[in-house]
Amino acid sequence: MFLTSIKTWSVISCAVLLAACGGKQTAQQAGPPPATPVTVDEVRSTDAVYYDEYPGTVVALNQTExxxxxxxxxxxxxxxxxxxxxxxxxxxxxDQQLYSANLDQAVANQQVQETNLLKAQKDADRYHELDKKDAIAKQQVDYADAALEAAKKQVAAAKANVNAVKANVGFxxxxxxxxxxxxxxxxxxxxxxxxxxxxxxxxxTDDPMAVDFPVDQKSFYQFAKKETGKKANDSTFSIAFGKDIYPFYGSVNTIDRAVDPQTGTIKIRLSFPNKEKMLKAGMNTTVRILNADGGQSIVIPYKAVTEQLGEFFVYVVGDSSKVSQRKLVLGNPIGTNILVKDGLKEGEKIVVEGMQNLRQGSVVTTTQPAPQGQGGAAAPKK
Structure with a gap:
């Protein structure tokens, strides 16, 4: 019984070894995995004309409660x-009834004070005449002068009160x-x-209307430079509501006095004509600033870009047709393309179709596989 078990285990071990050797030999005969068919494109630079976009709010140039x-x-x-x-x-x-009544009372009080002033003036004049003849005590003359000055001040106070009450009637x-x-x-x-x-x-006010938007202090000087060279009817500044572009161009109305220390931005105010009353205060819009500096920029098809955890990559074809994943810094979209600020150089080749089957180091080919049933032969051209 014991000898039979030993023979059985020996047979199983030999079978496992033969299977392993056969699998290794099969893998060696199969060779490296086949190249993945993809579509590639060469990176080129061009004169990119695009818009820098900022969130904006429509406001009235003059508004008050x-x-x-x-x-x-x-x-x-x-x-x-x-x-x-x-x-x-x-x-x-x-309701003016109360204020009109107060005004009548104030006017009447002013008239009383003016009458008192007239009496004080006459008393003072009479005492001064008697004083010239030494017919009255000097003290009486001083009292008369003091009463005259007090009467003058009371008239002034009465007039001020009339003006205040009259203002309330106007208000x-x-x-x-x-x-x-x-x-x-x-x-x-x-x-x-x-x-x-x-x-x-x-x-x-509603014509013109203003649009306020914040600009990062790092790009403020570039923005100000654009405005310096701006001409009449220039298309540098425009606004959009979703996919709809407002049909009139704007111009800079005001640049805020200082940078907000908390956000590091400065507020810019644009002015737009609004004869058709299409703009209403409080509307949210997208400010579009034309960026046409004439410099050469790298632009690639947006479909070539893959996103991973908020970062953007493309597959770059290198030596021996192997691809490597390259991180990019993207700019503004331009139609179906995207501006690349950093990560690619002119002349490099990138994968634009078929990247879903790729990984780091994959070998690619631009030759498409033959249809099934053709024995590996290329599909006939039509």
Missing amino acids: IRAQVTGYVTAIYFKDGDKVSKGQRLYSI ATIVAPFSGTIGISQVRSGTSVIAGQTILNTIS
Whole structure:
């Protein structure tokens, strides 16, 4: 029994050794894996014309909130929501009864003080005449002069009070501070408003309109250089809403005074014509700045690029038709192509189709495999 087991294990061991040797011999006969068929393209440089893009916001060049300057009830509204209004046009009225009554009282008080001043002036004149004749004590003359000065100050105070109350009467009628478009009213007739707190409406200009966007301080000088050489009707500055391009070009209106220390950006404001009223304050847009410096740039088909964990690569064909994966720094897309800022040189060959079957060190060929059933022969040309 024991001898039989030994013979059985010997036979199994020999079979395993023969199978291993046969597999090794088969692998040696098979040779290296076949080359992967791909499509390659040569890297070239060209005069790239593209747009630098920034997120922007449409804003009004002039906009202000209309607030009540006196407390009371809204008694009248003189416009329709969304109307075009002119500077000085009447917009709202707030109940003036209280302020008119206060004005009448202030005017009456001023008249009383003016009467007192007239009496004090006459008393002072009379005492001075008596003083010339030594017919009155000097102290009485001094009292008369002091009363005259006090009366003058009381008249001045009364006049100031009249002006203040008169201003409140004027503030009860609210007018447009400038010409523009008024929004939807936040109050209606009968609404109680509080001075300095209640927002009645918002008025803004709408032609031209502005677009604000931040620019990194590193590229600010390049941006400013473009603006220096800008000509009328230049297409350097444009905006887009999704795939729709706004049909009018813009120009620089304002550059902010300083760089934001937290973000390292500076705000730029562009101005765009808006006769068709297509731009509305608060809209989000994409600012497009034409970059046409005339320099040679590397541009490759975007389909040749693969992405891994937020980084971008291409397969570069090297010696012996072996490929290596090369990391790229990409720029702006240009149609179906992409600008390459770093990672490739002119004249290198890259894989543009078939990269899904590749890995580092794979051997490639540009010859496509023959269709099945052709015995390895090339497909006939049509």
